[in-house]
Amino acid sequence: MxxxxxxxxxxxxxxxxxxxxxxxxxxxxxxxxxxxxxxxxxxxxxxxxxxxxxxxxxxxxxxxxxxxxxxxxxxxxxxxxxxxxxxxxxxxxxxxxxxxxxKLSDWRADFAKELENIAEIQKFIDEVLEVRTEKNQEFNCKMKDFSDFLGFFKKEIPALFERFKRQQA
CATH class of the missing domain: 1.10.10.10 (Winged helix-like DNA-binding domain superfamily/Winged helix DNA-binding domain)
Structure with missing residues (x-):
């Protein structure tokens, strides 16, 4: 070959x-x-x-x-x-x-670190939303939507990992 x-x-x-x-x-x-x-x-x-x-x-x-x-x-x-x-x-x-x-052997740990980064990004977005005024509602709504998605993603990924582990067993 x-x-x-x-x-x-x-x-x-x-x-x-x-x-x-x-x-x-x-x-x-x-x-x-x-x-x-x-x-x-x-x-x-x-x-x-x-x-x-x-x-x-x-x-x-x-x-x-x-x-x-x-x-x-x-x-x-x-x-x-x-x-x-x-x-x-x-x-x-x-x-x-x-x-x-x-370093492919650590992909699960690397992914867990990325989830921590997502949580940190969501935290920053939420803090930014707290200090923003109502002047640009459209932008604020987009940021809130993004924050909500990050929260959803962060919550759902562990269950996805568990399903993957069960499938691999």
Whole structure:
């Protein structure tokens, strides 16, 4: 299904996954998606590469080679992903390279943190509504509607999680 080729000429034992056109196109689409969410394009492309790579982890050098970008750009993007707690790296005995992988194992905890953020946003909106005047009723109504939805969402999501857990059992 996949072909592996030597990564660097000086180390024939190190291989990289040969990306198909479908892999490359998917990596680009994932990159564009994340770019539209406010991330740097390379950050999204690295996420895409980590998602499609068969090993689930990729060395720094392979990221540079696969995406055809500079080491400094990859370093900055990986630093960002690590700061956002989206990826981790590991090392191997006798190998000085770092291998990067997405933190997918913690998705439930990450989602719980996002629910806390939603609660905080709702709290801010409610505080803003308390200090706003009646001058712009239409805007106030939209904000109140948004706050109500956030409250509903926050209340309903735990039940959705429980249903998901039961379905997975």
């Amino acid at each position: 996949f072909t592996f080729v030597p990564l660097l000429a000086h180390n024939p034992n190190t291989t990289i996954m040969v990306l198909t056109e479908k892999h490359k196109e998917l990596i680009e689409r994932i990159g564009v998606f994340h770019e539209h969410k406010g991330m740097q394009p390379l950050v999204g492309r690295i996420i895409g590469l980590l998602l499609v790579h068969e090993d689930g982890e990729v060395s720094f050098d392979e990221i540079v080679e696969q995406l055809g970008v500079s080491k400094s750009a990859v370093s900055n993007a990986l630093t960002f992903l690590q700061a956002k707690d989206r990826c981790v790296y590991s090392t191997r005995p006798g190998d000085r390279k770092r291998y990067f992988a997405l």
